[in-house]
Amino acid sequence: MTDLLAVETPAGAADAVAGVRITPVDAVGLEQRAAALCTRSIKTSSKAAALDLAIRVMDLTTLEGADTPERVEALCTRAHHPDAADWSVPSVAAVCVYPELVPVAAEALANSPVAVASVAGGFPAGLAPLEARLAEVAWAVAAGADEVDIVLNRSAFLSGRYQKAYDEIAGAKQACGSAHLKVILETGELGSYDQIRRASMLAMVAGADFIKTSTGKIGTSATPAVALCMAEAIRDMAEQTGRSVGLKLAGGIRTAKQAWHYLVIVGETLGPGWLTPERFRLGASSLLNDVLMQRAKLRDGRYQRREDYSVD
Amino acid sequence: MEPVGDFDLEYAAALESTAPVRLGSQYGLFVEGEMVEPAAGRLAPTVNPATGEALAEVSVADAADVDRAVAAARTAWEGGWRDLPGAERAKYLYRVARLLQERAREFAVLETMDGGKPIRESRDLDIPLAAAHFFHYAGWADKLDYAFSGRRAAPLGVAAQVIPWNFPLLMAAWKLAPALACGNTAVLKPAPTTPLTALLLAEVLRDAELPPGVVNIITGDDAAGAALVAHPGVDKVAFTGSTEVGRAIAAEMAGTGKRLTLELGGKAANIVFDDAALDQVTEGIVNGIYFNGGQVCCAGSRLLVQETVADTVVGKLQRRMDTLRVGDPLDKNTDIGAINSQAQLDRITELVASGVAEGAELYTPDCVLPERGFFHAPALFTNVSTAHRIAQEEIFGPVLSVLTFRTAEEAVAKANNTPYGLSAGIWTEKGSRILWMADQMQAGVVWANTFNRFDPASPFGGYRESGYGREGGRAGLLPYVELVA
């Protein structure tokens, strides 16, 4: 067994990281299994709970250069009470913003169960100087972030400098202190499921509390097969080390149906123990409206009008 | 420690509607383009194995009915079908393919009601593949001159075709499509427990305006099948079923000059090396043995796993088995439906008991089986030796035997240690090892890093006691032609 960290070898020769085994992935088999899971239908009585769960695991996200304090405050209000007219709708898990807006979010969410998440570490490329990236992580935590989303150094990973990629994540974990660390793999840039599996293992071994699919900044984002691939890596990690790492799926998740598919993939692969905000997140900006519409449809039995839902 | 969540993922009992199916109460025989009453007027019920209740009464053909059907096929052959231009035969087969696609949901639901297989499989595999088979062979009908260079492919005459209950419509398609494409006429006999989709196919054939007598479908018991294959008016016999019956048919055919092809039993090895993609392996093993409840001649019923990863693979497998849903085959979430008949369930139960008695260790997930109907939980045996009955005999049920190996040579020896030779599975990431292993396998179909894949363009059929002849692709034409210089 070649260890990613023991020898600096090109990708393909490696099948372990720090002694934790990395299993290869067959693309066709993986995609077929993911597609099969997406054909499961959820019981109607479970559907309401499933929609609520989709909200409860949501990281309501805004990551635009044009984000203003007002926009973030509005988002935080929605995060706490997604439906102003129906307070039975649960709060989302977190609001995810750029570091500069963390103090705004922290204040707006001070009296809510909603966590503040910040991207940091030179998001989205992750190629700022390491010192600057680690300082950004520490800054975001000091400013009130409960969770920090950093990116894997794909430059290091794809060129086989696994030790560097690992050290940077371990450093960020340290800089996080008690905050939760989510590591974004940017799966759309990794080239294959084998690489996604390898990057998942590397990030988990290096200390990630969550592994996350995408930044949302490139065209390719979360897909059912990528979600399954990462869930299988998390399952192997738990089996081999006893550590339960969370999974965050982000990018392109816009409909309640997609959310259900991911619930099924995670539930069947990792078990019901992962269907909780502690170990599962959906990062999204426009998903919430669709979930609310489906929720209303389930409640009233009528299809809804999209324009009636919040534009925040 | 297993983390505890606060949400329970419950699937709906997502029942497929039976509305598209219009069941008759009694069915005749399809002879010369008409539904006719059996000569002796005998009827027998066909049962829904998921409930144990009769769906309808179906005719039991006797020797006189066989005579009539063979005569009709002969008349149709001599009266025009054999001389029809290939392009015209093709158009009939294309029509059949299209009509099957149009009525696909109806066929799928009926297949599941009559045979017990999950609707997910009949809907996504059986019916689409049956239509695809007609479509594929339709295209061959006017291209036979290109199939066998230097030879002309002449039809044989009347084909007697006896098919099993595990893929009722699909097997009818596998038999009829190449026979008709090559210019033969046919008498098809479906299995006693699953006649309904074949009888619905008769409707499709009529709607396609296939000339009367080109296809005749006679239902009945094993005696009717025996009378059909023994009939002197038959030029070709094609049988899919057990090796035991295959032997008897081959002996019966001896010296008659009739052409014979057999697709018989299997005891496939699914071989897992330690470098394989273990999560896809797990799915492949599950698909290999629990697809159609293991009632598949090419099922991967012997898992050969390299010792270094045996515990890991068995662990993953058990965990995956826990998520398999056994129950109402009409439920779209069901993974394992009903066993086809009480007799088959009894056989599975008996062999599982023998495995326990011989000292193998049995694992079954904690699943609740329906109270009515014929069901068997997915089963996994470890500590199996090659001498155990469960490692040697075809079980034809959701029962997997796990054996281990140390080297590739040992895996080959164990895999080929059976008189059967239908299929084999190989799981490894190393390309050269795949190709070497594929060379070594004494099996007609080798699935590498996949399992239980079927396609009309891909030949299917066995080595040794798994039978002879191929179905699918160009090789599938050979059983239905004589090559003339």
Next chain:
Amino acid sequence: MSDRLVVNKTYKQFIGGAFERSESGRSYPVAGVGGELLANAVQGSRKDVRDAVAAARSAQGGWAGRTAYNRGQILYRVAEVMESRRDEFSAEVARAGDGCSDEAAAQETTAAIDRWVWYAGWADKFATVLGGANPVAGPYFNLSVPEPVGVVGIVGFGEPPLLPLVSRLAPVIVSGNTAVVLASERCPLVAITLAETLALSDVPSGVVNIITGHRDELVPPLAGHVAVDSLDLTGCEPDMAADASRQAAATITRVVSASAAERQWADESAQSPYLIDAFCETKTVWHPKGR
């Protein structure tokens, strides 16, 4: 009296590359055109059949494992050696059984030599023609290849004794099968002369095994042998073929018999790649295509 006494050949069976008498110690007289004694042929036994099948079985893996190019060269070598001994073959054909003219015997020998050459050329081509890629509806590589069925039992023929034998034997072994041949009961000698040629032609031991003797005695153990994968019953009378087929049914042994066109031994219709295919199994291999 002639000046010199001719040294007569002893015709033995050919099993596992060795020329042997029967374990039973028996022989039977073989008569020529005028009823004269040509030689005493070995009267093989059930046990000889058993030994021949065992020899064929153990040689099969190695023969199939040779490269197709190598098998082609070896079959071509058989033609070369026959060519160099064509007078011997012609003379033997002319005096066997009811005999034939010297001219006809020479033609038969020529045709037999040419048949070896024809099949030699197929060794590295039949898989291309009979197999190939199948375009399945999914992300899979799918390839069908013909593989040798294993051990083939060939029941020999009446007259003429040479060309039919070569016409049935060459397509069997070219793909990598090994053969157990029951020589013509009435005209067995030329089969043994062929065996001598094979032994000189780099054909590995056990690839072709030739038993002489009475068919009534030899066909049943050959047909019933579990290790025989396919039977060519072209040389059997109908009743014997039916009995042998019944025996073969017990182990689902493939039974082949020449068509009328294939029995026009001197014609091109007697040779075909589909005859190679008749002693092959189609193996189809699937593999997913993915990154």
